[in-house]
Amino acid sequence: MPGIKPFFPIFAFAALVGGRATAAPLVSGAVTHGGAVAGGAILHVTSLADSGPGTLRQAVMTRGPKVVVFDVGGVIRLASDLKLATGETTIAGQTAPAPGITLTGGSLRLSASDLVVQHIAVRPGPGPNAKINGNRDAITIGGGTHALHDVLVENASLSWSVDEAADIAGGVRGVTVRNCIIAEALNHAGHPKGRHSMGMLINKDDQAVAVTGNLFAANMFRNPVIARGASAYVGYNLIFDPGENAIHFYSVPAPTPLQATIVGNVVQAGPDSDTNITAVMMPDDMAQKLPDARIYVKDNKAAPGEISNRSGLPLDSAPPVAPPDGFTPPADVAAFVLAHAGAHPARRGPVDARIVAAVKGGGERIVDAPPDALDATTMTTAPAAVPSAPFEPSRLAGVLRIAAWLCETHLQAGGPSTTDCPLGANAYRDALDVKFSQRR
Numbered sequence: 001m002p003g004i005k006p007f008f009p010i011f012a013f014a015a016l017v018g019g020r021a022t023a024a025p026l027v028s029g030a031v032t033h034g035g036a037v038a039g040g041a042i043l044h045v046t047s048l049a050d051s052g053p054g055t056l057r058q059a060v061m062t063r064g065p066k067v068v069v070f071d072v073g074g075v076i077r078l079a080s081d082l083k084l085a086t087g088e089t090t091i092a093g094q095t096a097p098a099p100g101i102t103l104t105g106g107s108l109r110l111s112a113s114d115l116v117v118q119h120i121a122v123r124p125g126p127g128p129n130a131k132i133n134g135n136r137d138a139i140t141i142g143g144g145t146h147a148l149h150d151v152l153v154e155n156a157s158l159s160w161s162v163d164e165a166a167d168i169a170g171g172v173r174g175v176t177v178r179n180c181i182i183a184e185a186l187n188h189a190g191h192p193k194g195r196h197s198m199g200m201l202i203n204k205d206d207q208a209v210a211v212t213g214n215l216f217a218a219n220m221f222r223n224p225v226i227a228r229g230a231s232a233y234v235g236y237n238l239i240f241d242p243g244e245n246a247i248h249f250y251s252v253p254a255p256t257p258l259q260a261t262i263v264g265n266v267v268q269a270g271p272d273s274d275t276n277i278t279a280v281m282m283p284d285d286m287a288q289k290l291p292d293a294r295i296y297v298k299d300n301k302a303a304p305g306e307i308s309n310r311s312g313l314p315l316d317s318a319p320p321v322a323p324p325d326g327f328t329p330p331a332d333v334a335a336f337v338l339a340h341a342g343a344h345p346a347r348r349g350p351v352d353a354r355i356v357a358a359v360k361g362g363g364e365r366i367v368d369a370p371p372d373a374l375d376a377t378t379m380t381t382a383p384a385a386v387p388s389a390p391f392e393p394s395r396l397a398g399v400l401r402i403a404a405w406l407c408e409t410h411l412q413a414g415g416p417s418t419t420d421c422p423l424g425a426n427a428y429r430d431a432l433d434v435k436f437s438q439r440r
Contacts, residue, residue: 023320025261025318025319025320025321025322026207026231026259026320026322027208027321027324028174028176028208028209028231028232028233028321028322028324029174029208029209029210029323029324029327030150030151030152030174030175030210030324031150031174031325032113032114032152032174033090034067034088034089034090034114034115034116034152035065035067035068035088036090036403036406037088037391037400038391038400039064039065040064040065040066040067040391040402041062041064041066041067042066042069042386042402043059043062043066043067043068043069044069044070044071044384045069045071045072045096045101046071047072048072048074048075048076048379049076050078050080051079055076056068056076056091057082060083060084060085060086060091061085061086062086063086064086064088066086066089067090067092067402068090068091068092069092069095069384069386070092070093070095070096070097070101070384071097071381071382071383071384072097072379073097073098073099073100073379073380074099074101074102074375074378074379075103075104075374075375075376077105077376078105078106078124079105079106080106081106081107081108082103082107082108083109083111084108084109084110084111084117085112085144086112087112087113087114087115088114088115089116090115090118090406091116092406092409093117093119093120093155093156093343094118094119094155094344094406094409094410094412094413094415095384095386095409096384097380097381097382098344098380099344099347099349099380100119100120100344101119101120101121101343102121102122102123102343102349103120103121103122103123103124104122104123104124104125104374104376105124105125106124107124107135107138107139107140107161108138108139108140109139109140109143110139110141110148110151110153111143111144111148112148113149113150113151114149115152116151116154117139117152117153117154117156118152118154118156118410119154119155119156119343119344119413119415120157120343121157121342121349121351121352122138122139122156122158122159123138123157123159123351123370123374124137124161124162125160125186125370126186127162133162133163134163135163136161136162136163137161137163137166138158138159138160138161138164138166139156139165140164140167141153141168141169141172142170142171142172142206143169143170147171147172147173149172149173149174150173150174151175151176152175152176152178153166153175153176153177153178153180154177154179154415154418155178155179155342155343155345155410155413155414156181156342156343157180157181157183157342157351157352158180158181158183159182159185159351159355159370160184160185160370161186161198162186162196163191163196163198164185164200164201164222165185165198165199165200166180166182166200166201167200167201167203168200168201168202168206168209169203170205170206170227171203171205171206172203172206172209173206173207173208174208175206175209175210176209176211176212176324177200177210177211177212177214178211178212178214178418179213179214179337179415179416179418180214180215180341180342181214181215181217181341181342181352181355181356182200182214182215182216182217182219182223183215183216183218183219183355184217184218184355184367184370184371185197185198185199185218185220186367186369186370187220187366187367187368188368195220197218197219197220197221197243197366198219198222199216199221199223199224199242200216200224201222201227202224202225202226202227202230203227203230204227204228204230204252204254205229205230205254206227206230206231206232208231208321209230209231210235210324211224211232211234211235211237212233212234212235212236212237212323212324212327213236213237213330213336213341213416214237214238214341215240215337215338215341215342215355215356215359216237216238216239216242216246217240217241217355217359218240218241218243218272218355218364218365218366219243219366220245220272220366221243221244221245222245222248223239223242223245223246223248225245225249225250226247226250226258226260227249227250227258228251228252228253228254228258228290229256229258230259230260231258231260231320231321232259232261232321233261233263233319233321233323234247234260234261234262234263235261235262235263235265235323235329236263236329236333236336236337237265237266237333237337238266238268238333238334238341238359239265239266239267239279240268240270240359240364241268241269241272241273241364241365241366242267242269242273242277243273243274243366244273244277245281246265246277246278246279246281246302247262247265247279247280247281247300248280248281248282249281249286249290249293249295250283251282251283251285251286251288251289251311252289253290254290257292257293257294258293258294258295259293259294259295259320259321260293260294260295260296260321261296261319261320261321261322261323262280262295262296262297263298263299264299264300264329264333265279265300265333266300266301266302266333267279267300267301267302268302268303269302269304270362270364271362271363271364271365272365272366275304276304277302277304278302278304278305278306278307278308279302279305279307280297280306280308280309281307281308282307282308282311282313283311285311286311287311287312287313287314288311290313291313293313294316294320295313295315295320296315296316296317296318296319296320296321297315324419325419326419326422338359338360339414339416340414340416341356342356343413344413344414345414346412346413350372351372351374354372387401387402387404388401389401390402390405395431396423396427396428396431399431401431401432404428404431405428407420407421407423407428408425408429408432411428412425
């Protein structure tokens with residue numbers, strides 16, 4: 001691949017350090033259909049305004065199972081953070097006409113269970129003051145007054161945050177973040193702590209988190225970071241120009257042991273990266289403060305080395321956290337991620353196209369301010385072609401017509417086959433081509 005330096009395979013470190021005996025692994029990831037369930041509703045977004053009739057904000061405030069589709073494409077400028085606090089909801093950004101949907105001016109906060117967010121871009125940019133900037137994520141999962149479970153974020157483009165690009169707040173269980181572009185978290189942009197270019201935080205006591213197939217690009221830290229008491233599977237991501245840390249840990253003691261499986265990630269130093277950066281970094285006091293942590297590291301690639309473990313913490317000889325059921329690792333991580341990550345891989349907008357081209361060319365850099373201006377004047381319209389009787393069964397056993405259609409549109413937008421959409425687009429199209437009387 002032009003502009004990408006050669007990678008050097010590193011041996012499976014865990015296998016050589018006398019890893020400890022492990023129990024059966026915890027299966028990671030979300031298990032949810034979001035709003036694509038019997039009895040659901042289809043809500044159409046027809047306006048790019050912040051609030052009012054036909055807006056995304058009005059749609060996500062509606063109670064009950066729902067699939068939100070878009071009859072418009074363009075930029076939604078948020079007057080305040082957009083909070084999704086009603087469960088069993090799918091936001092299907094792939095249904096929007098080109099250029100798709102971009103949220104700016106605020107964060108997307110996911111504060112309910114059984115949520116699916118697909119094919120949207122969130123680029124908040126700096127806020128008006130330090131208080132807002134201290135929590136100016138692109139997307140936040142959890143962080144409310146009650147524990148959440150089963151949240152899927154796929155093919156999102158998350159950039160220009162002042163806090164984290166993606167914050168999985170503490171105590172969330174069953175989260176999947178896959179095939180996203182998590183890039184250009186702003187460094188000197190008004191965060192009260194100073195420089196703060198942070199990719200993803202897997203926060204304290206988060207359980208069964210799966211982070212796969214993502215492009216982390218030009219974030220100084222947290223690509224991702226795993227905090228105390230959390231359990232996570234971080235596999236087969238491409239991490240470019242990670243500044244001072246690629247994948248790392250926080251060594252704060254907790255009643256629940258930290259568990260992590262870190263496999264198959266590809267780390268490439270860029271213009272702003274520490275020349276000695278490794279794929280995985282463990283703090284010097286890790287063995288002292290987290291002696292019961294269970295960490296498995298294998299087949300991660302970085303030119304300087306796979307892991308920095310000066311603390312001497314023994315690594316596990318078997319993965320404590322398993323990938324989501326049915327997950328298939330890509331044969332070529334970099335090629336897969338660059339082909340399939342982001343909101344609309346089949347027709348990338350100018351921001352994602354620039355980021356991907358810069359990664360391929362080796363020049364993507366950490367930034368202090370958004371490098372691009374978002375065009376908030378252009379709006380495209382095209383009614384989402386929702387299938388008739390969307391909550392009736394399709395020809396595929398156990399798959400509703402709306403679910404088959406969402407898979408078809410996901411694949412058409414350039415998303416890859418997944419555990420939820422394992423077939424090709426034609427198979428899902430064929431599943432919708434049937435008279436209901438034939439299934440009665």
